[in-house]
Amino acid sequence: MYDFTLTRPATVAEAIAALQGEDAQPIAGGQTLLPTMKARLAQADTLVSLTGIAEMKGISSDGTTLTLGGGATHAAVAREAAQAYPALASLAARIGDPAVRTRGTVGGSLANNDPSACYPAGALASGATITATGPSGSREIAADDYFQGLFTTALEEDEIVTSVAFPIPETAAYEKMIQPASRFPLVAAFVAKFPAGVRVAITGASADGVFRWTEAEEALTANFTPDALKTLTPPTHDMISDLHGSQDYRRHLCKVMTTRAVKAAG
Numbered sequence: 001m002y003d004f005t006l007t008r009p010a011t012v013a014e015a016i017a018a019l020q021g022e023d024a025q026p027i028a029g030g031q032t033l034l035p036t037m038k039a040r041l042a043q044a045d046t047l048v049s050l051t052g053i054a055e056m057k058g059i060s061s062d063g064t065t066l067t068l069g070g071g072a073t074h075a076a077v078a079r080e081a082a083q084a085y086p087a088l089a090s091l092a093a094r095i096g097d098p099a100v101r102t103r104g105t106v107g108g109s110l111a112n113n114d115p116s117a118c119y120p121a122g123a124l125a126s127g128a129t130i131t132a133t134g135p136s137g138s139r140e141i142a143a144d145d146y147f148q149g150l151f152t153t154a155l156e157e158d159e160i161v162t163s164v165a166f167p168i169p170e171t172a173a174y175e176k177m178i179q180p181a182s183r184f185p186l187v188a189a190f191v192a193k194f195p196a197g198v199r200v201a202i203t204g205a206s207a208d209g210v211f212r213w214t215e216a217e218e219a220l221t222a223n224f225t226p227d228a229l230k231t232l233t234p235p236t237h238d239m240i241s242d243l244h245g246s247q248d249y250r251r252h253l254c255k256v257m258t259t260r261a262v263k264a265a266g
């Protein structure tokens, strides 16, 4: 690992100020960043730790919206959001292993936007709003605008994800085909049914990252049953092909996991 300096701000304002330094980068749970640094694939002069910022750890619900601090860990979401939004808590409970869930955070996952990550599917299917805070203040970004391709988001370099607001659907489910070596999804589908319609987000499948399967959304909005998907052709969306699964297998899984999610959501 290359040398770096670690700073530990106690507030968002202090973190934003620290990130103004040359070659400074936030670190949250370190579950993605530290292995990358150990492999010398990433380097920062200063790491700005977000783990000591209490104002980024809140988890609250008013019955219609679940709001997670960007620094909330997967384990805390699994525990504390189970009543308010069971499908999202279940997603968090199945990320990686206990060590990853204890350290990894919502903000780190959404900022990283790994094409196989779980939270991007939950955020996109829920129509979540991401709050990004930078030197000129905070702004809200709709999930539909936030995810911009492989490891790419609408975040500016000096912005951090401070909170995420998830509208709570009538019913929802996340179905994940686990890639056993990493515990990431090979393909996973998050289905969320709102009064205005159904949203379906797929992760793990596309080289462009998480995407909405709009044909499934239309079919399920008209008829929220697994049968509604039977005649649909699985999405294409530049499918990933690697040693874990071919493009055709991943396309097939998109439909299988969406169907399972609809069944689970009831």
Ligand SMILES: Cc1cc2nc3c(=O)[nH]c(=O)nc-3n(C[C@H](O)[C@H](O)[C@H](O)COP(=O)(O)OP(=O)(O)OC[C@H]3O[C@@H](n4cnc5c(N)ncnc54)[C@H](O)[C@@H]3O)c2cc1C
Pocket (backbone or CB within 6 Å): 025, 026, 027, 028, 029, 030, 031, 032, 033, 034, 050, 070, 071, 094, 095, 096, 097, 100, 103, 104, 105, 106, 107, 108, 109, 111, 112, 114, 116, 117, 118, 119, 159, 160, 161, 162, 182, 183, 184, 185
């Ligand atoms: C063995 C293993 C299994 C895993 N399995 C899964 C899985 O099944 N599903 C899944 O979704 N993920 C999985 N992960 C990834 C895990 O969820 C990580 O926690 C997550 O990707 C990154 O979160 P973090 O808080 O650790 O971020 P870090 O590693 O600290 O940071 C990741 C990136 O985000 C930036 N960053 C961090 N926080 C913020 C913020 N608030 N605002 C802006 N930028 C920020 C950092 O600068 C860095 O670029 C796994 C990881 C491991 C090691």
